């Protein structure tokens with residue numbers, strides 16, 4: 001029987017693959033047979049070791065979105081057919097105090113770099129007439145307001161919008177463009193919240209699953225969205241959040 005979920009023969013690039021959700025996605029895609037390029041602004045050695053220990057194929061790439069246009073030449077002739085835009089940052093402050101520097105840094109990495117990395121990938125595939133899959137990492141804050149994270153909320157709403165417009169423009173080129181909207185996942189991104197006893201309790205009280213998500217909870221969803229099983233799924237923003245009780 002044909003395996004609808006295999007990624008064998010595909011090459012994937014995952015940004016921010018050194019840790020957290022990006023690491024889990026890289027390891028999961030490799031487990032499904034993809035050759036995974038682990039891209040990061042620092043060493044992805046831990047992720048590479050995990051993939052190689054499990055018998056997978058991988059390589060690394062230094063990619064720092066301090067320059068949002070950093071990936072402009074990454075896809076030329078690289079035969080990559082899966083792009084996971086996972087790299088992202090969060091800066092917390094009350095909206096009355098939020099600085100221009102924090103606004104620009106968050107928008108550059110989470111929004112501008114994501115769009116122009118999609119563009120570089122899409123242009124290469126369309127020029128070659130090759131099918132492909134993009135998975136953008138959005139957030140619960142792509143649909144709700146959040147607190148003390150104005151640039152992050154704005155950028156993640158933009159990720160959902162960019163996902164939908166590219167899905168519309170590129171469906172005819174057999175390029176699917178979807179997003180995953182994680183709820184609260186236990187990574188560096190949420191370390192400060194988990195250390196704040198009151199916030200942690202308030203967050204847990206609104207998660208019907210009763211626990212923080214693990215990065216692994218996101219990996220399988222990403223693999224599904226890149227697989228043939230999802231070939232007619234495009235423009236979706238999938239919540240992976242253990243259920244969420246809106247405020």
Ligand code: NAP
Pocket residue numbers: 015016017018019020021022040041042063064065066086087088089109137138139140181182183184185186187188189190
């Ligand atoms: P994380 O552990 O902080 O991972 C963020 C990744 O982005 C790291 O690999 C980080 O590299 C990379 N990154 C940051 N700035 C970069 C830059 N200038 N250039 C290249 N890479 C850069 O947190 P995470 O939770 O796994 O976050 C992954 C994605 O999930 C993000 O887009 C985040 O917004 C999203 N998300 C997370 C949650 C959650 O609850 N954790 C919920 C919703 C959405 P360094 O390790 O070098 O900093």
